[in-house]
Amino acid sequence: MARRKQSRGKCVFCGRELTKGGMAKHLQTCPQRGEAHQEGETDQNLYHLQIHGAWGCGDYWLHLEMQGAATLSKLDHYLRAIWLECCGHLSQFIFNDRDSEEISKRKKAELVFNPGLELVHIYDFGSSTETLIKVVGVRQGKPLTAHPLYLMARNDLPEETCGVCGKPASLLCMECITEEDGPEAVCDEHAKKHSDHDYALMPIFNSPRTGVCGYEGPAEPPY
Structure with a gap:
């Protein structure tokens, strides 16, 4: 059986087209991303998140930058808007060990995230859609947008x-x-x-x- 080609997407900073894993490495050194970063009085922790669909849906992926001061409810809202919302179903975050308790959406990202941490987001407890969230890295600086999350890359439609x-x-x-x-x-x-x-x-x-x-x-x- 022929191996299915990995899905690819474009870096919003420089337009380079890469796979999900290649994009994670690229974004850490992309010169145009570095030029977009600013320093100022509003410096805060900004987390690079790699997110992809679980259970055979890995061709769908996002690379986001999330403000540390934002709550997990903002990430939940973002995932619903860009990927998930259909009928107002319930959702939750848990750590990626399947036996953990639900993480409160009221918690700020900077109180939960550390580089290497993996979470699971579950939307709809009937016909569930699960996404895996990995904290790739963290930087300090001024957010690139007034919104809690900034889209750095997304897969092209498979x-x-x-x-x-x-x-x-x-x-x-x-x-x-x-x-x-x-x-x-x-x-x-x-x-x-x-x-x-x-x-x-x-x-x-x-x-x-x-x-x-x-x-x-x-x-x-x-x-």
Whole structure:
């Protein structure tokens, strides 16, 4: 079986295209990112977070910079807006050992984060979507934005191919996925021939929540 190509994305500072792991290393030394950093009276701890989907959804990833003074509720809101929100489900943060207690969203990032720390964010306790959060590093300086989080890189939309003809797919058939009796993804042309499953056809979004519950895509930025 051919190995699936790793998803790639662009650095917002210099435009370089890299994989998730390559991006983590690149952002630590990107000259343009360094030029964007400022010092001033508002210096605080700023945390580099690498976030990706769990359980086979690793092609979806983000690199964020989060202000240390911001609470985890701000990170929860951001993940909901860019990736997850569909029906107002509950969510929680836990440490990545699966036996830990819930971490209060009222806690400030600087009271929880340390380089190397790994957390799990769970959205929806029925049809759950889990994301893994790793603290890659920390710097002191002036935030790059007035918002609690700044997007430094994001994966490009992973390529899905039509299960009928092999062309780029635009829709998922949830009935086929559930019953495993046909193509899971279809192009626009074969979606028309899939009309008996019209109600089950869902758009493909750049999110690990694609095809789950009532997810209809991300909110409009800024988050």
